[in-house]
Amino acid sequence: MQRFKNILFVCDDQSAHEMALDRVIWLATANDAAVTLVSTIDSGGASDVSKLFSVIPGLGSQALGEAVVAVHQAKLADRAKMLRDKGIAVDTKLLIGTPFIEIIRHVLRNGHDLVVKGAHRVGGRRFFPGADMHLLRKCPCPVWIINSAAEPRARRILVAVDPDPNDAARDGLNHALMEMATSLARSDGAKLDVMTVWRLQEEATLRHGIADISDQDINRLVAKAQASSKERLQSLVSGFSAFEDIMRVLHIKGVAGDVIPEHVAAEGIDTIVMGTLTRTGVAGFFIGNTAETVLNHVSCSVLTAKASGFQSPVGAGSQEVSI
Incomplete structure (x- = not known):
């Protein structure tokens, strides 16, 4: 499938990234494509993770925020290693904010031509929840939800x-x-x-x-x-x-x-x-x-594309952490 050269792979714990991993490896190898792995922290729109813990008395919110970021970074690094071991060029980003908004902003800023994501984990439901539907509606490049x-x-x-x-x-x-x-x-x-x-x-x-x-x-x-x-x-x-x-x-x-x-x-x-x-x-x-x-x-996998000229309602600014 000689189409995609700059793939964004969403591999946070809310996505069934295990099902998508082999497909991403295959796509990147077949297309000699670069891959960016992203994980997300849903901070409710705040740019500082420590604000998530500011209401917990007796605990250092700054230290808790740093610990959360460190865990996400470590998981991303482990997942990136699996691709690098296959000879794939990999970058990693930790996105902080509303997940689907930050993913789309990253696409807009970095010119990704495909987003691959495991289906959002929702207990007891087989179909596409709001988190995935937002991407399918609003992301400007093709989106492949693996399910x-x-x-x-x-x-x-x-x-x-x-x-x-x-x-x-x-x-x-x-x-x-x-x-x-x-x-x-x-x-x-x-x-x-x-x-x-x-x-x-x-x-x-x-x-x-x-x-x-x-x-x-x-x-x-x-x-x-x-x-x-x-x-x-x-x-x-x-x-x-x-x-x-x-x-x-x-x-x-x-x-x-x-x-x-x-x-x-x-x-x-x-x-x-x-x-x-x-x-x-x-x-x-x-x-x-x-x-x-x-x-x-x-409940199957879905690959979607937009018509030429589509403009996402999401702007390009974001909050992210490089690893």
Whole structure:
């Protein structure tokens, strides 16, 4: 997967970093990429860790803060050694503040082209909690949340696309998703499902007797919507004919928020590749509507990318400690 050269690996104790380690090693080796390991201290927005302990009587808050930082630094150093022993160039940073904000700020300041993170540890819950969802929504570069026992190599990949040549941002994003998904599938020896879920908006409403529209007319509208969507999908995948041996193209009528999780469960999908636009009113797999619904109902790994020109709402300042 010859795409990523400057990888940020989140390996704090709140993330299942053990599942992501092999994938990071494989990516860095395959791409001759540099890796920055980061751990985070959630200080509630404060820049000084000692403030976390200022309300505890009889204890030195400054000493406690220094002890916490030292433990985080030691863990980072141990994890970095595992990568350095593989010949990978590694830097380490300890980020202090609100974790997802500091991670995004580090990306903005240092030009990382991929964030890899083990799924956030949440007892009793299989799906993506707020901590990971914030990254998926707001990080400007691709984010890969690892939550699959199949890592470091995927076996069944699903790429969710909704091509539209009349929308430059969406069209470019769908091509980028296909490039990532096909490259990953080929390098991992995985099977790839390319899926578009389509429907005629408000079909059920149009079929209500009050609408006074004939079934023949409605069926004609449905057929037109189906043909138009299928033509756009075929146009997109035609540029990736070299992957026909590992690729299955699926054009399914329904509600994407229902169809995608059902397909993931039924087919044993371990990795979803999907786009995030954060734009209201755009049909498809975009954070803020369908994509968020999907992510709340799957537990596999997810690799997401933003449309060109996306600007994160998070600023670039941060509080960090070098090791």
